[in-house]
Amino acid sequence: MDKHLLSINDLSASEAIQILNTASELSKISDGPMKKLPTLRGRTVVNLFFEDSTRTRISFESAAKRLSADVINFSAKGSSVSKGESLKDTAQTLQAMGADAVVIRHGASGAAQRLADSGWISACVINAGDGTHEHPTQALLDAYTIRSKFPDLTENFNGLKVAIVGDILHSRVARSNVLLLTKLGAKVTLVAPPTLIPVGISNWPVEVSYDLDQAIKNVDVVMMLRVQSERMAASFFPSEREYSRGYGLDLARLNSLNSSTIVMHPGPMNRGLEISAESADSHKSVVLAQVANGVLIRMAVLYQLLGGAALTGEVSA
């Protein structure tokens, strides 16, 4: 694993499995006997959030605190960013304060990459969502959640069938999940109206379907995506009601799923739009497990990036 986690492409399949294994060992100790671990004592983790977030920020904060790191939360609202400070100046301020890791969420695709490559800071950079590009820790926690529900999957996801449904075009969660799940051997089908499928989809290692009822027959995992109204400048579908009829997971579709199939959603959910309340609260839904597993995955990632010596640092015997 590189010094940074910017994209799922930074990880090989075995490194991804290693992170999942680390998270499952962490779940045995930190959910059980040891709530707090001393591993990152004295290290500083900065949460640099230019976009709103509940789950991801709290999850990173709680992961860092459980490993005894110091956490500084920075959100664009109420900071000098609203006075017009640039990413560069903000980054250099964090550098001067001695941050060891920067967790960044930004509305611009590639912001995390820019931060990592620019030479502005020496800290590890963890991408917590950049525009419509990637959200690697979400994909890792989704893979972890899937693995915990299908105990046969240990070293790879061969034979697993996953349908990712909804606003693929704007979804960084979908991109990271496609990369990770196919890397691990799963078969992924993307389901969306044609207007919400990105250009160039034929280069992705996935199948595409426009028919939700057909696509969710015999899949193991149905991953619903949020309709990202805030990123939609144009109208991508005639009305919310029509979208919901065609691509929402309602009770009838929920009942048509196999008994072992699980329903996932990265949150926040638009209840009644892409997922009905019955589906969101059903026993097939693992939405809350995803949130709980997020803390473990982020602990594992922080441990992998900060737990050892810097890769360029000297190594003693």
Next chain:
Amino acid sequence: MATVLDAGEIGRALKRIAHEIIEHNHGLENVVLLGIPTRGAFLGTRIANFLGEIASPVPVGTLDITLHRDDLRMRPPRPLLPTNIPLGGIEGRDVVLVDDVLFSGRTIRAALDAIGEIGRPRSVQLAVLVDRGHRELPIRADYVGKNIPTSSNESVRVHLSEIDGNDSVEITAGA
């Protein structure tokens, strides 16, 4: 390379340690074994099997100390190994830590920290297959399979049939 313990000697040493644990604790009612992965965990299970044959079954678990190490920042990140605390926990028990080689004592210090996070045992004792000296901390073992005087540039390798295919302890000259 010199073999200092063979399979038979390892077996006898572990059996003797099992007897010493019973003697020292006046029985096994309150004893819990915790092996430190990787090889300490196998040794813990073996000692527990001997205790079960000689006297009565004891709870046995494993304790990974990676996250408590003081040299984490000097090496690349290590994979975590399993931690399984026995059901009854360790609160008020006599915990016997089991490891393969006692050297600087730093692993045991980390293990004591880890135990402190889990609970407050009545006592913590230490059983090792090999004590090779060169302590860097004020730590000693209660039960020792064999004391092996070494020079600090030699390395001691413990092989166990569970993962290495055979039982032996070897000393090799350092680089």
